[in-house]
Amino acid sequence: MRGLAAELPTGVWDEFCRLGIAQNADPGRILLRQGETADHVVVLLSGRVKITLVDRDGRAIVLAVRGPGEVLGEIAMLDGATRSASVTAIDPCRVRVVPVPVFLQTLRLLNVEDVLVRHTLRRLRESEQLRLELTTLPARQRVHRALVRLAVPAVAGAGPVDIGLTQAEFGEAVGLKRSSVASMLAEFRDAGLISTRRGRIVVVDMPRLCALSVE
Structure with a gap:
């Protein structure tokens, strides 16, 4: 289990469920709804x-994209x-x-208020980091980091991950026009890191994508 569930003491997530x-x-x-x-x-x-x-x-x-355990x-x-913000089901x-x-x-x-607060503060810091990236990083780095950040599997385990967003939504997430995003995604696709199917983006090699150094 990922997310908050992984940070809680044994048995607490089961109580939440x-x-x-x-x-x-x-x-x-x-x-x-926002x-x-x-x-x-x-x-x-x-x-x-x-x-x-x-x-x-x-x-x-x-x-962001969130999976089970949140x-x-x-x-x-x-x-x-x-x-x-609003929260919408992908799957x-x-x-x-x-x-x-x-x-x-x-x-x-259950004496776990502090665990939730720490988890929430971490998420808020991630949001601040995202805002900083959108204003300071080159476009190619923004696309790379967004692919890693948004590729959250629906179930645990290795394998291709459909990030669950259209290319237009992905473009909004990185602050780029769809045409610009498409050309950059083509580079990652040609490298065998992702595939694009019917306007969707699928990460096919997460370890290599995470290890990639992007200028």
């Missing part, structure tokens, strides 16, 4: 979701503000929808 109401989410379903009041969190049991922010110009920018909507739960997902008071009480009873 019994909270709230079980739901199935089809691809494209919005699980959490700007809404945070009255619940979502425990992601299976499948992947994308975290999307709509900026001032109305562009939907994909910030609690979604925790930032708004902790700071009491409205949701800062068929199984989730538990948990009211905020129930989840907070469970955190206290």
Whole structure:
């Protein structure tokens, strides 16, 4: 298990998986919506979701892809503000929808508030790093780092990973036009690191992609 689940003491994630109401989410379903009041969190049991922010110009920018083992909507739960981003299912997902008071009480009873806070702060630092990359790194490096960051497998294990985004969405994630992204993706494809199928991007050799030095 990845994400928050990997950081929790033994048995705690299993407790989270019994909270709230079980739901199935089809691809494209919005699980959490930017700007809404945070009255619940979502425990992601299976499948992947994308975290999307709509900026001032109305562009939907994909910030991250999350897989099983994550609690979604925790930032708004902790700071009491409205949701800062939307969460949309990429794959068929199984989730538990948990009211905020129930989840907070469970955190206290299991004495894991500090684990969640540290995990959330780490995610916020990642978001700040992403913003820095978008404004300082050359385009090719942005594309490379985004491929590594967004290639989150739906299940554990090696093998090709469909990042679950269209090339247009990927372009928004790295701040580039689709035509520019397409030419750079072609370089990675020719190197045998990715494939592009019907407008989607599939990472076929993650170890080599991670080890690649991009200027």
